[in-house]
Amino acid sequence: MFHEWSMQLGQTPGGPGPQPEAEELWEREMEWLRASQEPLRLLPYAMVDKRFIRQMREPEDMEMTCWQQWQRRQQTMAHRLREAAWRLARGFGLWEGALYEIGGLFGSGIRSYFTFLRFLLLLNLLTVLLTANFVLVPLAWLHPPGPSPAPNFTLQCPRGHQPQTDVPRFHNRLWNVLTGRAFNNTYLFYGAYRAGPESSSAYSIRLAYLLCPLACLMLCFCGTLRRMVKGLPQRPGLGQAYRVPLSAKVFSSWDFCIHVREAATIKKHEISNEFKGYLEESHRLRGAQRETPAQRACRLLSYLRINVLMGLLVAGGISAIFWATKYSQDNKEEPLFLVLQYLPPGVISLVNFLGPMVFVFLVQLENYPPSTEVNLTLIWCVVLKLASLGMFSFSLGQTMLCIGRNKTSCEAYGYNACDYQCWENSVGEELYKLIIFNFLLTVAFAFLVSLPRRLLVERFSGRFWTWLDREEFLVPKNVLDIVAGQAVTWMGLFYCPLLPLFHSIFLFLTFYIKKYTLLRNCRASPRLFRASSSTFFFQLVLLLGLLLAAAPLGYVVSSTHSSWDCGLFSNYSAPWQVVQELVALRLPVPGQRVLHYLGSHAFSFPLLILLSLVLTVCVSQSQANARAIHVLRKQLVWQVQEKWHLVEELSRLLPEPGSSESPIPDSPHFRASRPRSFGPGFPSPGSPGPRPGPFHTDRP
Incomplete structure (x- = not known):
């Protein structure tokens, strides 16, 4: 050109x-x-x-030298290589083809679950990498000492109470693997980690073991927060009620690079699901706008009734978990110990299995929108899952650390030394059993419930089998299952440093199990929802699980007495004491004074004032940006109106093609002679209908 x-x-x-x-x-x-x-x-x-x-x-006046030409060619080649490497990395991305197929056949809402599962897998792999680099590799390099000698104190236990030993009580190898007793002397649990005095080595294994879980939690928090902020609706320049026109979806949805029939079929399903979700949301929005005040009040009362009923169910569920955990820990010497080992995980799984089903049934009775239905069900499932784990942790703390009750065996040692000599290993075993039990339930439901149900429905016909039908893939329940498993993994970072490795393997296998269940045994939901309405909530649930895992860990590290005869902190009143010891040994006096000042009240007040100022500046800047966006939107509307005015003047002054005289502006011949469109998306001022603009709803 x-x-x-x-x-x-x-x-x-x-x-x-x-x-x-x-x-x-x-x-x-x-x-x-x-x-x-x-x-x-x-x-x-x-x-x-x-x-x-x-x-x-x-x-x-300057010609490029050979050196400059060579540099330009190298830059161009390097840019092309980077683009090719990026495309190759995206092509070999984990589960990219499977995610594309799932999104096309079942919609972006269900695909968001599998994307979320992949994100959790990457977080666990990052955690394993950090633990291996900062704890396992230095520990193997420094050759840790052998088992520590027996403690020089005698346990004063009540009659009938004998201290536990680390020797497995059962000779069944499979049972020892399922309960974690087979790994008591491995690096899977806290008790197998040992190190010499801090003054004998330049690298502190204790400090690395203590700070590695905290660093992993911080990295997971930052990654989850970044993903959550990235998933926020990016519509700062549009109105709150702005919706993408359906015409844009119709004319820009198809991918003309598709040449394979299977990919075209999946793309057609994806576009169809997108249109269904869009039209259903539009219908719901119009119905909500036509509601009367009485109908709106009835809807709010129905919300209140459903929430109160769900709250009562959650309270009953966590009470059952508390009593099951207490009964299991208080009856360790009973003949039914084999069954009692898995009583708390069984009750937790039963409550978390029945709870979401009841929640879904109650919410569907009110005929809520799909996104509201998913979010409301997910909220109560989150409350149930996190409350279950919180009550389970409190029950273990009450039994092993005597939290919330007085017990003679805890007064002298800071924990129940008579029943739990290495209480960190006991907590790790309970969390290990939770992970194992959750994965076994996933496998069992996939191949012993969903698969037989699909086979029976396909083989037999009748009213009952028609009503039963295939299983529907419930996104809230499946999301909460993996979030609960991830929260348990984070809770066990201190007691089971390699628990994320097991969880990574289970997540990898869970992806293929859930994919098989979805493609073969499940049916597509008749009520679709978009991923944008649920992805943000998934990340928020994950953050709540992370906070639930960080709270007990912070309490244990700072305030709980370590076991006397196992682990790295056997000679410390609390694990955090090793930080104070290292500061006193290896940090110079000025550095100690700086740290002392940073931990004092004299520093907290200026820090609070500084944070207040920063928050004030951020809020003020956000409000200023909102006002600027509002003004710019108005200016854009004015510019569009001005262009329309110029178009009207131009169409009035332009002579008719082929004529030497200008027709009368109000004559029919003049209106017929004007062009029907002035540009793409801008019909002629004389055409029927309103003059569209990008923000016609906000015209002054």
Whole structure:
């Protein structure tokens, strides 16, 4: 284009060529392109025009040397290699093809669950990598000492109470693997980690073991928060009620690069599901706008009734978990100990299995929108799951650490030393059993419940089998299952440093199990919802699980006495004491004074004032940005109106093609002679209907 125009500008004045106005516009465009520093790849021109622009930007009196030409070729080649590597990495991404297939067949809402599962797998792999690099590798390099000698104190236990030993009580190897007793002397549990005095080595294994879980939790928090903020609706310049026009979805949804029939089928299903979700949300929105005040009050009362009923169910569930855990820990010497080992995980799984089903049934009775139904069910499932884990942790703390009750065996040692000599290993075993039990339930439900149900429904016909039908893939229940498993994994970072490795394997297998269940045994939900309405909530639930795991860990590290005869902190009153010891041993006096000042009240008050100022500035900047966006939106509307006014004036003044006189503006001949459109998306002022603008709903 540019080359042709330049040839036309070089013609004789009498020959055909551009008009003076066009020549002036051409010169302005050339000056702007010559002075602009915008990268060529961002300019909306063809490759031939971009080469012409690059030649214009180069100085005329300077020729490129061979070295500069070689550098430019190397830069171009490096850029192409980076783009090719990025495309190759995306092509070999984990489960990209499976996620595309799931999203096309079942919608973006169900695909968001599998994307969330992949994100959790990456978090666990990162945690395993940090633990291996900062704890396991230095521990193997430094050759830890052998088992510590027996403690020089005698346990004063009541009659009938004998201290536990680490020797497995049962000789069944499979049972020892399922309960974790087979790994008591391995690096899976806290009791197998040992180290010499802090003054004998330059690298502190104790400090690394203590700070690694905290660093992992902080990294997981930052990654989850970043993903949650990234999933927020990015519509700061649009109104709250702005919706993407359906025409944009119709004309821009298809991918014209598809050449495979299977991919085209999946894409058609994906577009169909997107249209269904969009139309259903539009119908719900119009219905909500037509509600009367009485109908709105009835709807709020139904919300209140459902929430009160669900709250009572949650209270009953966590009470059952508390008593099951207490009974299991208080009856360790009973003949039914084999069954009591898995009584707390069994009760927790039963409550968390029946709870979401009852919640879904109660919510579906009120005929809520799909997104509201998913979010409301997810809220109460979150409350049930997190309350279950919290009550389970409190029950273990009450039994092993005597939290909330007085017990003679805890007064001298800070924990129940008579029943739990290495209480960290006992807690790790309970969390290990929870992870194992959850995965076994996933496998059992996939192949012993969902698969037989599908086979029976396909084989038999009748009213009952029609009513039963295939299983529907419930996103809230499945999300809460993996969030609960991840919360248990985070809770066990101190007691089971390698528990994320087991959980990573289970997540990897869970993806394929859930994919098989979804594609073979489940049916597509008739009520679709978009991923944008649930992904943010998934990340919020994960953050709540992380906070639930961090609270007990912080209490144990700072305030709980460690076991006397196992682990790295056997000689410390609390694990955090090793930080104080290292500060006193290896930090100079000025550094100690700085740390003492940072932990004092003299530093907390200026820090609080500084944080208040920063928060005030951020809020003020946010409000200023909101006002600026509002003003810019109004200016955009005014500019559109001004352009329409210019279009009207231009169409009134332009003569009819082929006529020497201008028709009367109000005559039918004038309206018929005007063009039907002025540009893409801008119909002629004389055409019927309102004049569209990008923000016509906010016209002043």
